[in-house]
Amino acid sequence: MDLRKYAVMNSAAVTKLQRKYDKVHTSNKGKLFTSKVLSQRIGLFQSPWMIELLAFNLNSGSDDALDLSCEFSAxxxxxxxxxxxxxxxxxxxxxxxxxxxxxxxxxxxxxxFCKSCACSAASILMFQGFRSASREAKCPICREAGVYANAVHMEELNRLIRKT
Known part of the structure; x- marks a missing residue:
């Protein structure tokens, strides 16, 4: 539970620091820094692990300081x-x-991505697994190469989706 709070609070803190920096210095360097961090995949920003932690929190039904919601009908x-x-x-x-x-x-x-969609995009069969994907295989959205080798199976998110 503490790890989830830390991850979310850390992410929120960096965003707040960036906004405060931009406000105090009347610049957009803080926003540019955040964009650079996002593009380099540093930390838990936009990471599948953050989504997994949040899904775990919703699945466990714990009452902690996180205000979480999941809208599948939206x-x-x-x-x-x-x-x-x-x-x-x-x-x-x-x-x-x-x-x-x-x-x-x-x-x-x-x-x-759905497993079948990601396998199709990587030009591999589902039973082969993502480790067999070519290093040149690119993400269909951002076109970054070599992203399939470290793909994360989102078990907690899948469990959360099945519950609804």
């Missing part, structure tokens, strides 16, 4: 976390079939 389906005055939304739509992710996998670039 367009697009989202998972939202509210902490202090920061809100983070995670889109649960597959970028290929445009439906809610089924048997979700998160690529190392942070994008979520």
């Amino acid at each position: 367009t697009p389906p989202t998972m939202t976390v509210l902490l202090l005055d920061s809100t983070r939304e995670y889109d649960l739509t597959c970028g290929i079939c445009l439906d809610i992710v089924y048997d979700a996998y998160g690529l190392s670039c942070g994008h979520l």
Whole structure:
């Protein structure tokens, strides 16, 4: 439970620091820094692991300081976390079939896909697994190469989706 709070609070704190820096210095360097961090996949920003932690929190039914909600009927389906005055939304739509992710996998670039859609995009068969994907295989959304080798099976998110 403490790890989940830490991850969300850390993410919110960096966002607040960036906004405060930009306000005090009347610049946009804080926003540029956050964009650079996001593009380099540093930390838990837009990481599949953050979504897994939040899904675990919802599945466990724990009453902690996190204000979490999951709206599968919304367009697009989202998972939202509210902490202090920061809100983070995670889109649960597959970028290929445009439906809610089924048997979700998160690529190392942070994008979520259905297993069958991701396998199709990587030109591999489902039983082969993502480790057999070519290093040149690119994410269908951001076109980053080599993202399939470290794909994360989103077990907690899949469990959460099946419950609804």
